[in-house]
Amino acid sequence: MKNERRLFLNKRFFIALTFALVSVFFLNQREYINFYQSYYPNMQSVYKSYLIPLESAQVRYEVEIKAYKDKLQNSSEDEKEEIKEIISDLEKKEEKYKDLSGLVKPLSLNLKQVQDRDFIDKQFFVIDQYIEENFIEDIKSKGRDGYEEGFALYSELDWANRVQKRIWDQSHEDNIPYGEITASEAVSYLLDGSIKHYYIIAIGLILFLNYDIWSKEFSDNEGKMILTLAYKRKKVFASRFIVRLLFTLLALLLPILILFVYMSIRYRPGFGGTVSVSALLGQWKLSNGPLIASLENLDFLAVNKIVPIWKANLLILILFSMWSVLIFSLLSLLDLFFENGIVTILTGLVLVFVTVAAKKLSIFNIGTYPMQYNLLYGLEREGLYNYKALSHTYEAYLLVTIIGSIILYLLGSLVLRKKRV
Secondary structure, eight states: OHHHHHHHSSHHHHHHHHHHHHHHHHHIIIIIIHHHHTHHHHHHHHHHHHHHHHHHHHHHHHHHHHHHHHHHHTSOHHHHHHHHHHHHHHHHHHHHHHHHHHHHGGGGSOHHHHTOHHHHHHHHHHHHHHHHHHTHHHHHHHTTHHHHTTTTTTOHHHHHHHHHHHHHHHHOTTOOOTTOOOHHHHHHHHHSSSSOHHHHHHHHHHHHHHTTTTHHHHHTTHHHHHHTSSSOHHHHHHHHHHHHHHHHHHHHHHHHHHHHHHHHHHTOOOTTOEEEESSGGGSOOOTTOOBTTSOTTOOHHHHOEEEEHHHHHHHHHHHHHHHHHHHHHHHHHHHHHHOOHHHHHHHHHHHHHHHHHOOSOOTTOGGGTTOHHHHHHTEEEEETTEEEEOSSOHHHHHHHHHHHHHHHHHHHHHHHHHOOO
């Protein structure tokens, strides 16, 4: 193993480590810090967009009320009572939308006001109370039609997230307000798979470090010397595999640790932050994968879970590490079997392509495993506000990476033992 460490700790390793470190800080600045520094200016336009369906609903009800009032003038006495009830019902609905619009408008009045976090929190508290009292039952009864009317400000899951976050904050003193930059959330942004950049970089680094893990020796005839050593081939394979794997993981994970330390000093660790997830470790999932859009008998607060961000990050890091081990094991086996680095490189490029192109999680496609945010939520988006429960839980995907890595390791060991001098 000492010899393997000496061989691996060369210029190539330090180039890979440096590139990973630069990539992590670049992605953190671009995808996380820049986003939150522009969070409040961006959210002002989001708040304004909340008003569009609310005001559209008001206009629709105004048109319907006017039409029924015109019809009232030419109706019989028996019809008038029925029409008056319809008009009264429509006026009540119109009034609810006017009230909700009035509560939302202050959020989008001016940039200076929107930057006041206390104001935003207090206003959303009032808004969510009004939604709960006046709209939630309508959402459940109207199903998908509710989206078109802007119930719960576009998504009942948004409403449930805010309410659950508020409940959590009331019982935990170390809560982190939304929009606060923290080290924990920086790690989450990097690895939850909502952006796949670091996973693509990870494949590239694994490939760069190990594309000739075996083929280099065999092309230089040093491989034949390895086969004639007095050590058991199984031990030779294990020694190289373990050392190369550990240093590969070091190149991938050390930059993340350095980022976390830097962000903790520069901003704050953020262990008290929270993530809203569903089906975390199988705590909840929809039976038979029905769409959430069929809202009958669905309790939104029961669907959503609030968990500490450290726990979510731990789950993400475990799966990321095991996914990296699986990729390493595959490339190592191919390089040993074909004794050709070009085959290994082409395989790595295919994995990059599959990872970039992946749109839906599949337990049979390791290129989709980086989409961890879907695994944590237990849901996958199928369209606008259409979500489908995943067929397999987080544990199932993790189990595949573990079993797959073991099988590939054993196959690699077998291939080396069967090699002829």
